Amino acid sequence: MATHPPNPLDPDSGGTGHGEAPRSERLSNWTRHGVILPALVLLLCLGVTRQLWQDARDSARQELQTRFDFRVRESNRRIEQRMLTYEQVLRGVAGLFAASSQVTRQEFHRYASTLRLKENYPGIQALGFSAQVPASEIARFVDAMRAEGFPDYQAWPAGSREWYGPVQYIEPFEGRNLRAFGFDMLTDPVRRAAMEQARDTGKAAVSGKVTLVQETDRDMQIGFLMYMPIYRDGASPDSADARRDSLSGWVYAAFRMTDLMNELQGDRPVELDVEVYDGNQMSDQSRMFDTLQESRAAVFSNPLTSIQRLEIAGHSWIVVNAALPGFAASADTGKAELILRGGISIALLLALLTWLLLDDRTRALRASEQAMRLALYDVLTGLPNRKLMMERLGQSIAAARRERGRVALMFIDLDRFKPVNDNYGHAIGDLLLKEVASRLQHSMRESDTAARLGGDEFVLLLPRAESNQGVAVVAHKVLQELNRPFLIAGHEFHISASIGVAFFPDDAVDEKILIRYADDAMYQAKHSGRGTIHFYRHPGKQA
Known part of the structure; x- marks a missing residue:
C-alpha cells in the first residue's frame, strides 16, 4: 500500500509515521511558520509595491511630459x-488700395x-500706410499733407535721401499713435530691411526687434512691424525689378510685443514661461518677450523646456517654453502616492493575515470580502450600489475637470415593472432585475459603470462622453436591450425604460446636481410616453 507524507496541519496525521507527532514539535512548527511566512509575505509585498510605485511615478512623469508638449x-x-x-x-x-486709384484719408479711416x-x-497697436516718395517730390508731398489740415506735418527725421517712406495714414489716429505720424521708416535699417523684403517678394514681411516710435517713457515695450507692399494701379x-518700379508704398501693422503676447494668453492659467527671441540667436539683445523676465540659465535648467x-x-x-512650478505641481502624482501608501498598508495587512491564517486562514478573508461586497455592491444584482457609484462619479468628474473632458450620467427607470411584482411576486421580480443588470453590463463600455440605486432604478455612468451623439448611441443600445422580451421562469415579460441623460460640465457643476438633473430628465422621458430618452435641458433654454 502506498504511503503518504504526514500533514503537519492534520492532528490525526503522524509526523513520523508512528502515531501523532508530539505536541511540542507541532507547536515548534507553528511558531517557526508564524515568523517566517509573514516576514516573506511582507518582503515580497514591499518589493512589489516599490516596483509599482516606480512605474506609477514614471508614468506620471511621462504624462506630465505629454501634457507639456x-x-x-x-x-x-x-x-x-x-x-x-x-x-x-x-x-x-x-x-x-488695389480697388481704388487713390485711397483718401477718410476712406482709410472708414475701412479701419x-x-x-x-x-x-487685439494685439495690433496701429494700422497704417507709408508712401514711397522720391526726393524730388517730398516737398510737394509734405505740402499736400499740410493742405489736408495738418500744418505741422513733416517727414522726419530730417535729412536728404533718395527715397522717403513717411507715415501718411495711421489708425487709430489717437493717443500714442500720433507720435508715428510722418515718421520715415526707411531711415531705420531694421524696418527698411523688412520693407525692402516685402517690396521685392510681393509678400508680407515682419521686421526684426525695434522700439516703436509710439513708445514713451511709461510702460515701454519691445515692438515689431509687419509690412505688405502696395503697387500702383493694383x-x-x-x-x-518690376515690383521696385511699380511700388507706391506699404500698408503695415505695428505691434507692442508684451501687449500681443498677453492678449494671446488671455484668461488662461499661466502654466508656461514663454520667451521669444528675434532671429536665430538667443541673447539678452535679441529677446523680445519673457513671461517672467528670468535669466536664461534658470529657464534652461528646467527639464520641461x-x-x-x-x-x-x-x-x-x-x-x-518652460513649465512653471505650478505646472509640475499639477502632475497627477496621487496614483504613485496611493500605490505607495496602499502597498505598505496592504503589505502589513497581508503579513498580519498570513499570521492569522495559520490559525484560521479562511474566516478573516471570507468576512472581509463579504463586508466589502455588502458595502459597495448591490446584493441582488451584483452591480455597484449608490455608495460605489457616487465614489466613481466623483472621481470621473475630478478627472474631467483636470482634462477638460465631459461626463454623462444616465438615469434609468423601468417601465411596466410594478405589474410584474404585483402579479407574479417579488421572487420573479428579483430575477427580472438581475436580467436587467446583465443586459446593462452588456450594453456599456469597459470604462462605464452600471449601478443599481434601489427598486427598479439604475444609473449608467459614462466617464468619457466625447460627444452627445456617442452617448445617444449607448442610450439607444440600452433601450433596445431592455425592449427585448424577458424569459423568466417560463414567463415572457415585456418591459421598457425611461432614460434621462445629463452632462458634466454642460448641465451640472457637481455630482449631486448632475444626478438630480439626470433624474429630472428621466421624468421628462417618462412623461413623454415612456420607453424614450430625454437629454436634460435647462428651463428656458432653446432646443
Whole structure:
C-alpha cells in the first residue's frame, strides 16, 4: 500500500509515521511558520509595491511630459495662427488700395473703423500706410499733407535721401499713435530691411526687434512691424525689378510685443514661461518677450523646456517654453502616492493575515470580502450600489475637470415593472432585475459603470462622453436591450425604460446636481410616453 507524507496541519496525521507527532514539535512548527511566512509575505509585498510605485511615478512623469508638449504646441500654434490672421488683415487693406486709384484719408479711416481693431484684432497697436516718395517730390508731398489740415506735418527725421517712406495714414489716429505720424521708416535699417523684403517678394514681411516710435517713457515695450507692399494701379508685378518700379508704398501693422503676447494668453492659467527671441540667436539683445523676465540659465535648467523656431511672414523667431512650478505641481502624482501608501498598508495587512491564517486562514478573508461586497455592491444584482457609484462619479468628474473632458450620467427607470411584482411576486421580480443588470453590463463600455440605486432604478455612468451623439448611441443600445422580451421562469415579460441623460460640465457643476438633473430628465422621458430618452435641458433654454 502506498504511503503518504504526514500533514503537519492534520492532528490525526503522524509526523513520523508512528502515531501523532508530539505536541511540542507541532507547536515548534507553528511558531517557526508564524515568523517566517509573514516576514516573506511582507518582503515580497514591499518589493512589489516599490516596483509599482516606480512605474506609477514614471508614468506620471511621462504624462506630465505629454501634457507639456501639448501645451507648447498649443502656445506656438496660437502665435502662428494669430500672425496669419494679422497678415490677412493687411491683405484686406492692400485690396482696398488695389480697388481704388487713390485711397483718401477718410476712406482709410472708414475701412479701419469697420475692422474694429481693438475688439476683433487685439494685439495690433496701429494700422497704417507709408508712401514711397522720391526726393524730388517730398516737398510737394509734405505740402499736400499740410493742405489736408495738418500744418505741422513733416517727414522726419530730417535729412536728404533718395527715397522717403513717411507715415501718411495711421489708425487709430489717437493717443500714442500720433507720435508715428510722418515718421520715415526707411531711415531705420531694421524696418527698411523688412520693407525692402516685402517690396521685392510681393509678400508680407515682419521686421526684426525695434522700439516703436509710439513708445514713451511709461510702460515701454519691445515692438515689431509687419509690412505688405502696395503697387500702383493694383498691379501684381512678377519680378523684383518690376515690383521696385511699380511700388507706391506699404500698408503695415505695428505691434507692442508684451501687449500681443498677453492678449494671446488671455484668461488662461499661466502654466508656461514663454520667451521669444528675434532671429536665430538667443541673447539678452535679441529677446523680445519673457513671461517672467528670468535669466536664461534658470529657464534652461528646467527639464520641461522646449526650444522651437517659428517662421513668421519670412522672419524667424525662436520661442522657448518652460513649465512653471505650478505646472509640475499639477502632475497627477496621487496614483504613485496611493500605490505607495496602499502597498505598505496592504503589505502589513497581508503579513498580519498570513499570521492569522495559520490559525484560521479562511474566516478573516471570507468576512472581509463579504463586508466589502455588502458595502459597495448591490446584493441582488451584483452591480455597484449608490455608495460605489457616487465614489466613481466623483472621481470621473475630478478627472474631467483636470482634462477638460465631459461626463454623462444616465438615469434609468423601468417601465411596466410594478405589474410584474404585483402579479407574479417579488421572487420573479428579483430575477427580472438581475436580467436587467446583465443586459446593462452588456450594453456599456469597459470604462462605464452600471449601478443599481434601489427598486427598479439604475444609473449608467459614462466617464468619457466625447460627444452627445456617442452617448445617444449607448442610450439607444440600452433601450433596445431592455425592449427585448424577458424569459423568466417560463414567463415572457415585456418591459421598457425611461432614460434621462445629463452632462458634466454642460448641465451640472457637481455630482449631486448632475444626478438630480439626470433624474429630472428621466421624468421628462417618462412623461413623454415612456420607453424614450430625454437629454436634460435647462428651463428656458432653446432646443
